[in-house]
Amino acid sequence: MSAGNLPARVGLQLPAWVERGIDRERAYSSDADKVALAIALAGRNVEEATGGPFGAALFGPDDRVVAAGVNVVLPQSTSLAHAENMAYMLAQQALGRPRINLDDQGRPCGPYTLATSAQPCCQCYGATVWAGIDRLLIGASADDVHELTEFDEGPLPADWPGELARRGIEVVRDIARDQAREVFVAYARAGGRRY
Amino acid sequence: MSAGNLPARVGLQLPAWVERGIDRERAYSSDADKVALAIALAGRNVEEATGGPFGAALFGPDDRVVAAGVNVVLPQSTSLAHAENMAYMLAQQALGRPRINLDDQGRPCGPYTLATSAQPCCQCYGATVWAGIDRLLIGASADDVHELTEFDEGPLPADWPGELARRGIEVVRDIARDQAREVFVAYARAGGRRY
Secondary structure: OOOOOOOOEEEEEOOHHHHHOOOOOOOOOOHHHHHHHHHHHHHHHHHOOOOOOOEEEEEOOOOOEEEEEEOOHHHHOOOOOOHHHHHHHHHHHHHOOOOOOEOOOOOEOOOOEEEEEEOOOHHHHHHHHHHOOOEEEEEEOHHHHHHHOOOOOOOOOOOHHHHHHHOOOEEEOOOOHHHHHHHHHHHHHOOOOOO | OOOOOOOOEEEEEOOHHHHHOOOOOOOOOOHHHHHHHHHHHHHHHHHOOOOOOOEEEEEOOOOOEEEEEEOOHHHHOOOOOOHHHHHHHHHHHHHOOOOOOEOOOOOEOOOOEEEEEEOOOHHHHHHHHHHOOOEEEEEEOHHHHHHHOOOOOOOOOOOHHHHHHHOOOEEEOOOOHHHHHHHHHHHHHOOOOOO
């Protein structure tokens, strides 16, 4: 019936350095520890020139890393490949369930925490609603992103943190914001492409 | 430094029947033709029990199918694997660029049109902002989804169509809405799982 094959498979991968940069045995106990890792991933992604200046890490109930993500939109030719989305998809496929904080019987098994170097854009915001996390920790603000980069966060609901809170997701903002901002400065200095 | 490997690769695939159900040589000329295909994909996904009751198809400037998607959240253990997102990612990787309607030199090369069987949820809405489409054609409304299923569309900006229009994306709603609603009725009758 068809002439030529339709694309049927999506493949996405992280840069190889991510694996080497993370100690899976370490408990990242505090919120600051968690966001510091997300910011470090963002910074390294700029240094290695492997994508945009954004990083994220997903932590389990034991404060250990379940999955990490960086922006790989350009190298992977995929607009969905933002840092937060990569962490969600990698965690879900590793855990074998589409909602991270519900076990095979649909029982809560969290808390799971996503730390991100900057406020999620509209796309990662929407993904956050369904991903199954209990806490969202944010470094740089949308204002920082707008001030220091040419990235656009896109349209969000007026009360975006409240909408998450009503769905059981706690939002904590402005964690290590100065360090998070430095990544954008480094990216601009490196002449980084916008996407 | 690490103990155990972090997940580094995401893999997503469509059900095999999608490939067989689409004629790549056909020009789907009208908006109604395009949405009818998206609805047919949604219906077949219910019949085949390969995912949720949602389908989408992406069309190029010649009105032919570039990529198709269905909801494969449960079988692929990935909350991002909604129909629209699958179509976007498959198209982008097939075309080799993260913004569908910009060519390698960043020049507009559309129009590209996404037809979806139902109004995009918050996640696919956000992805639509960055995917690089020129037109968005919608079958069932959010009200239909809420009335006939237990799916939640999630929080959207108050003027979500206007926000897309301001970014150059034309939105056309209520195309073949009755047929689109029938898929939800069939899904409920089949006792389909919510996700």
